[in-house]
Amino acid sequence: MSTTDAAPVEIITARNVPLGGPRAMTVRRTLPQRQRSLIGAFCFIDHYGPDDVSRTGGMDVAPHPHTGLQTVSWLFDGHITHHDSGDHHAVVRPGEVNLMTAGAGICHSEVSTQSTTTLHGVQLWTVLPDSARHGERRFDHHRPTPVSFDGGKALVFIGSLLGYRSPVATFSPLVAAEIRLDGHGSLTLDVDPAFEHGLLVDAGDIALEGVSVAESELAYTGVGERRLRISNRSPQRARMVLIGGEPFTEDVVMWWNFIGRSHDEIVAYRAEWEDHAARFGRTDGYIAHHPEGLDRLPAPRLPNAVIRPRKNPKPVARPERRID
Template sequence: MVSVEDQLYGGTVATAPEPESVLLPGHDVPLGRYTTVRRLLPQRQLRMVGAWCFVDHFGPEDVSGRPGMQVAPHPHTGLQTVTWLVDGEIVHRDSVGSDQPIRPGQLNLMSSGHGIAHSEMSPAEHPPGMHGLQLWVALPEEERHGEPRFEHHAKLPVLQDGNATLTVLAGRFRSVESPASVHTPLVAVEMVVRGPGSHRLTLEPAFEYGVLTMSGAVDVGDATVTPGSLLYLAPGRLELTVEAPGEARVILLGGEPFEEDLVMWWNFVGRSHEEIVQAREDWMAGRRFGQVTSCSADPLTAPALPTVRLKARDRHGRTLG
């Protein structure tokens, strides 16, 4: 008798081929005057993981006697920003009136809608260390023209898996769901491993995933993931085994592949060259984005647009049109 697997996969083996995985190195990028981040998304060969379209890992850094993070008011369109700290303190201020410190174990989520401005500043009296993530989520067409909003979540759902603690930052994982508002099927989980161990994570087979470490190293399949790299996992997996030789802080990002083609430039996520041009003009003219009145720093000046037309790209970075 020929098995279903044989019929589907050519009769040579009784299992499906392993979904694609690739380990991608990040690169350092200056953020503001005093901070350098490791940018893990977007990359030339991979623009997104689900709706996650931007991943910056900053620190761990000693900021004692230094200003820390100092990012003056700047605009956003078409996205959500997600900030997660494991050390330090940053104050978020925005043009809808938010003035919110974020500390380790807390989540800030800002939805730009059609336009918002915000600043991110370490307070004058801040802890000596700084370590965290900032991520962007692309908003789908039906949400990206809405009103801007801000959320602060001081507590998030936590699960235990042996010697590991899993915090659900966004979306649903196992039996719990984060209170953070999301608009496409996605997930973000932090796993803090306190010593050697093997951990099996249940996955959604329709999701693609990215695995990164903020500290320590883990083995996932044939890949060793260390800070500064991102392991991409294509859809089709039911579970994932993470082998930790010692202490590690692991981030799992996932989501259904985001099929809308994007134009990303500076702090804007749009769908066309014309949208980006208009957003830049509005920011420079003081329109649309409001003012961050609780921040005394001067707003950032938008860089000059490139001399060529900005083109939409799909999730793999392929230019369209």
């Protein structure tokens, strides 16, 4: 590939973040960052594992609230029990997407099962547009059919890619897929030029448009690209997650587990959660790993400043690394 026809690629590195209260597991977060807050409507990416549950304790996130977003759970290994205040109860399994729509408000818990020995996956959030953010709670589950191509296969769990369309309901144009490339495999992927994209590398020696992307890094490409070229430079199988969507243009205020449109909304959501208000309902079925664990997560203190909308740069990649 020549440097003249390669799409520009921006690299976003992960930061380690504790997840889930006093006995938090550590996750690698690439969105949101000061560098970039959104890719399409995707506003949050946590990448975790492979974790030895006997050593780390696994996932144990007590009931906590959400507003104005969808959570997308995707596992590579292990199992997680999900309970929410919409009376949805499910086991999240590898290769199956579980998508929870918070609407105006929901609370839920996430706990790795007792049989899980290794926990490994990603958690994504998407922002709901103003037209949908005051809607009802909802839960969708789908097991996509693998799509094979020369050099690997993919599982398309949101949107449309490689001839497969997921039936999972979203509220803005989006795509998400797990892509596996064989050793020294490559893929030229036809994509929607109206979308911006991010490629999160889970495992492998990956290059996107000739730019090296290390494990747990997120490679970003802006709008206008009709194809993306991915290659695995190692003899071992590689795995990554592709996300994308039309740039989200509404101003959003994001704090803790809430997404709103103003500081005052966030303050009100926090107060309602602390007051056990009806907005969020009640999660039944949560069983903590530890008997002395919390029965719900308390909201953190608000900052001593007005929480302002996140400013996202234009949907154009800003390369910071040379093409190899």
